[in-house]
Amino acid sequence: MTEEPRLSAQDMIDRLSPVLSLRTRIRAVAALLAGVTGAVFMGTLWWTEPGPLPGRTHLAFALLTVFCLAWAAYGGWLLTRRIPLFATDQVIAAWIGLVASLATTAVVTVVAVQRGAGVGLPSAAGGVFVAVALALVVRAQARRAALLRRKHELTGREER
Template structure:
């Protein structure tokens, strides 16, 4: 692929495949937020931790729905900005979820090793994804000039 072909692809609008992917993200986030939000709203006797988890899941779902909607409305090339934003959403969701798991472990006085491994792996994946997204964006911006 020549540099001119790469630059032409960088300037192109989102493909149908990418648009359908963002539509799926929007619908999945909205569906998840509606499901957890409805459960949260219709069950008044939920324990505090469960209500907090539903609130977190609703917020994360709305975040992904907002991201999908934002990406669908962009007419200009994104230069991997969408990947950086998605990586930040994932890292923020992990931080909030990890804090919730840590708070739950603190109230129970124990932290199962399996749960610690899961939280650590998810956190590492979110951090690596953020680094890769930033590098990809920087590479595309260098190509653009």
């Protein structure tokens, strides 16, 4: 029977430290700050617009504010993690990007139709953003699945 190696005090402290890399923490702070700043900016613009606004303008302001708050929540959530994420953060970020791209494309296309400007350019531009966001979702989910398979190989335990 082999004896379990003893951990030094420094090893114990290192294991208790947050596991997020500096790069991940910087990304989390950037998402949090960008989201909060964007939400404040959009809310201020929305609040200070003169006169009654059309419904589609209210919808656009509301959607952009919600997207900013989603990024702020994502950044805050990521900063509070002290466990390995196995690319869950990348999956969440990719889905936020995909939903934002789809909703923005839909709103811009509806506004273009209402103005009689045609749907070609808004649909094409939005389609590019949606395609990139969808590719990021697929890549993030594949990366997460690969990391979880590797963890299972190494530890024999499943991760949800």
